Amino acid sequence: MTERPKIKVLLIDNHPLVLDGLKAVLETFDHIEVAGTAGLAQTGLDIARQVQPQVVLMDINMPKLSGIDAIELFRNELPQTRVVMLSMHDSREYISSSVMHGAAGYILKDVSTDEIVSAIETVASGGTYFSSGVFDALMGERTEEGSDPLTPRERDTLGLIVAGRSNREIAEALGISSATAETHRKNLKKKLGIATTAGLIRYALDHGIVAKADANSRLPTSG
Numbered sequence: 001m002t003e004r005p006k007i008k009v010l011l012i013d014n015h016p017l018v019l020d021g022l023k024a025v026l027e028t029f030d031h032i033e034v035a036g037t038a039g040l041a042q043t044g045l046d047i048a049r050q051v052q053p054q055v056v057l058m059d060i061n062m063p064k065l066s067g068i069d070a071i072e073l074f075r076n077e078l079p080q081t082r083v084v085m086l087s088m089h090d091s092r093e094y095i096s097s098s099v100m101h102g103a104a105g106y107i108l109k110d111v112s113t114d115e116i117v118s119a120i121e122t123v124a125s126g127g128t129y130f131s132s133g134v135f136d137a138l139m140g141e142r143t144e145e146g147s148d149p150l151t152p153r154e155r156d157t158l159g160l161i162v163a164g165r166s167n168r169e170i171a172e173a174l175g176i177s178s179a180t181a182e183t184h185r186k187n188l189k190k191k192l193g194i195a196t197t198a199g200l201i202r203y204a205l206d207h208g209i210v211a212k213a214d215a216n217s218r219l220p221t222s223g
Contacts, residue, residue: 004031007124010053011037012044012070013086014062018109022057025113032120041070048078054124057116060087060094068094071101082123086116090133096205102198105129127164128201149191157184161197162204 009032013019019037026032035051038044041062048056056074060067071083084105085098095106104123107116111131119129150158153174160170170181185197194200 006031006033007055007120008033008035008051008053009120010035010044010048010051010056010081012039012041012056012058012062012067013037014039014059018059022116026117026120029117032117041065041067041073045070045073045077048074048081052078053081055120056081056083057086057120058083060085060089060098068097068101071098071103075102084119084123084129092205095130095134096202099198099202099205106134107131108133122164128162129164130162150188154184154188154191157181158188158200158204161185161188162201 009026011019011022011026011034013022016039019039023034023037026034035053036044036047038047041058042065044056044058058067058070062070065073067085067087071085074081074083082104083102084107085094085103086107086109087094088109090108098106105119105128107119107129108131111133115131119131122129156174157170160173165173167178167181167185170176170184171178174181176184188200189195192200192203194203
């Protein structure tokens with residue numbers, strides 16, 4: 001049996017107990033390597049330059065340099081490293097701001113170890129991940145009736161894109177062909193004037209469009 005390639009992870013949190021606990025738990029998984037820990041975002045960036053992690057798990061409320069502000073620094077200096085925010089806050093403002101700055105995911109600190117590992121795996125594979133509690137927070141606010149230009153089918157498609165579904169998975173979920181799913185994806189970008197999948201996700205977050213049913217089964221995004 002082929003051994004799974006290790007995912008190199010960097011942990012950043014200003015609470016030593018959180019860092020020690022996360023490190024201890026993640027090191028029990030053979031396919032995850034904790035490449036370093038840091039109590040400050042800037043220190044984490046310095047370490048990341050040396051170890052080149054695939055995934056960074058970072059708290060939002062950090063002294064000196066906030067986690068949200070640090071996201072762009074990671075993106076600019078280490079574009080192959082993907083950042084997942086790990087926070088106790090489920091406010092829509094925090095979530096949306098994190099994604100707009102370039103976070104690949106947002107998970108709450110009260111989730112299970114299995115969900116943290118799922119987030120790491122999904123993001124390392126190129127997908128996006130938002131924990132169930134985050135989806136609940138986003139579902140709490142919807143756009144006013146008539147303000148959303150999307151049709152119900154387009155909303156369903158966009159929700160599945162946010163959940164990290166590939167064109168094939170979208171096709172299976174909606175009972176359409178993969179080619180039609182790809183067409184829906186392209187039409188969404190054209191209709192909303194958005195060029196990238198990340199942009200579609202930001203739009204969905206701002207308008208409360210999520211696929212709650214897919215919250216625990218995210219796959220890498222495509223397109």
